[in-house]
Amino acid sequence: MQPRDLSDHVAYEAGRGIEEVARELGRDPSEFVKLASNENPHGPSPAATVAIREHASSMSSYPKAAHTDLVAAIADRWNVEDEQVWLANGGDGAIDYLHRATLEPDDAVLVPTPGFAYYGMSSRFHHGEVDEYSIDRTDEFEQTADTVLEAYDGERVIWLTSPHNPSGSTMALTEIEALAAETDEETLVVVDEAYGEFAETESAVTLIQGQDGFDARDDVAVLRTFSKVYGLAGVRLGYAVVPEEWASAYTRVNTPFAAGELACRAGLAAMGDTEHVERTVETARTSREAMREGIDAHVWPSEGNFVLVDVDDAAAVAGELQERGVIVRDCTSFGLPGCIRITCGTDEETERAIEATNAVLADLEVDAEAEVPDR
Numbered sequence: 001m002q003p004r005d006l007s008d009h010v011a012y013e014a015g016r017g018i019e020e021v022a023r024e025l026g027r028d029p030s031e032f033v034k035l036a037s038n039e040n041p042h043g044p045s046p047a048a049t050v051a052i053r054e055h056a057s058s059m060s061s062y063p064k065a066a067h068t069d070l071v072a073a074i075a076d077r078w079n080v081e082d083e084q085v086w087l088a089n090g091g092d093g094a095i096d097y098l099h100r101a102t103l104e105p106d107d108a109v110l111v112p113t114p115g116f117a118y119y120g121m122s123s124r125f126h127h128g129e130v131d132e133y134s135i136d137r138t139d140e141f142e143q144t145a146d147t148v149l150e151a152y153d154g155e156r157v158i159w160l161t162s163p164h165n166p167s168g169s170t171m172a173l174t175e176i177e178a179l180a181a182e183t184d185e186e187t188l189v190v191v192d193e194a195y196g197e198f199a200e201t202e203s204a205v206t207l208i209q210g211q212d213g214f215d216a217r218d219d220v221a222v223l224r225t226f227s228k229v230y231g232l233a234g235v236r237l238g239y240a241v242v243p244e245e246w247a248s249a250y251t252r253v254n255t256p257f258a259a260g261e262l263a264c265r266a267g268l269a270a271m272g273d274t275e276h277v278e279r280t281v282e283t284a285r286t287s288r289e290a291m292r293e294g295i296d297a298h299v300w301p302s303e304g305n306f307v308l309v310d311v312d313d314a315a316a317v318a319g320e321l322q323e324r325g326v327i328v329r330d331c332t333s334f335g336l337p338g339c340i341r342i343t344c345g346t347d348e349e350t351e352r353a354i355e356a357t358n359a360v361l362a363d364l365e366v367d368a369e370a371e372v373p374d375r
């Protein structure tokens with residue numbers, strides 16, 4: 001017996017971990033810094049750590065009150081009804097819920113390329129098709145309604161990423177609104193704001209609520225995660241904010257307990273820790289500016305907690321950086337074989353990343369020159 005035909009499915013390639021790399025190279029983990037997965041360099045909110053310790057003994061119960069309390073806090077934060085908050089096991093879990101709620105077999109989703117791999121993977125799990133629109137490096141990864149409409153062909157769901165991973169570009173709310181207005185009534189536009197806290201731009205929740213001069217829309221949803229700014233990637237917690245009209249679908253598509261007890265407790269505590277959030281955002285802004293100024297290669301402007309760097313040969317540069325103890329993301333798997341993505345670290349980590357990158361780029365250039373045959 002075999003599983004179903006999974007030949008269209010590909011494994012998710014996560015950023016590499018320190019333990020994994022150190023073991024492979026036979027080195028001490030303490031020699032490495034990991035700037036490959038856009039994690040929080042300050043770690044989790046200390047309040048979240050306390051909450052997990054305090055609630056450790058309630059692990060034996062199914063999460064009911066914790067789930068209710070966290071949903072209420074998120075709804076309050078966005079000024080929406082509790083039912084409009086679809087809590088999930090990570091942002092990835094929320095992607096699955098949105099597909100469960102929308103896709104009939106052979107419906108298609110429209111996803112960005114380069115872009116986050118899980119949108120397409122999740123669609124395929126739900127027997128959906130995957131079409132792509134291009135976010136073009138020759139246009140500075142600019143995102144407008146037109147860049148998406150050029151490829152749009154009646155897909156059921158359109159995935160936008162703002163700030164975009166891996167480029168860091170954003171899409172203006174007026175463009176998102178124009179896109180939602182131009183597309184079919186049955187097309188849901190999802191704005192993935194995994195990095196929303198790091199950007200100056202306003203959340204697309206504004207379009208769902210109909211505030212700030214926008215009419216309320218029933219065809220826009222927003223995705224958020226606790227993995228990035230709150231530093232809770234390890235607990236797996238995220239959510240979607242959906243239009244009022246969609247609210248009741250959640251109870252029909254979610255897993256019986258969408259997020260764990262300790263995850264919910266940690267999330268609730270982290271939301272209240274504004275000091276940790278502000279410090280994290282400040283660090284990311286300082287770091288990305290330092291990398292833009294300091295790295296001797298083109299670094300695109302970014303509104304996320306990472307920057308994309310044009311290095312020509314991403315595999316060579318990422319490999320050499322790893323040898324020197326700095327783990328970054330080779331963007332070949334995103335469809336950008338010339339680029340690496342470096343996560344914003346602490347001041348010291350950022351400094352180390354800039355110096356190591358410049359040293360590697362200089363060395364590779366010397367090597368390249370040496371290889372030119374002098375006939």
Ligand SMILES: *Cc1c(COP(=O)(O)O)cnc(C)c1O
Pocket residue numbers: 089090091092093116161165192194224225226227233236237238
């Ligand atoms: C990190 C990330 C997510 C969500 O990650 P989770 O850890 O599953 O919450 C979603 N979209 C993008 C673009 C991301 O980079």
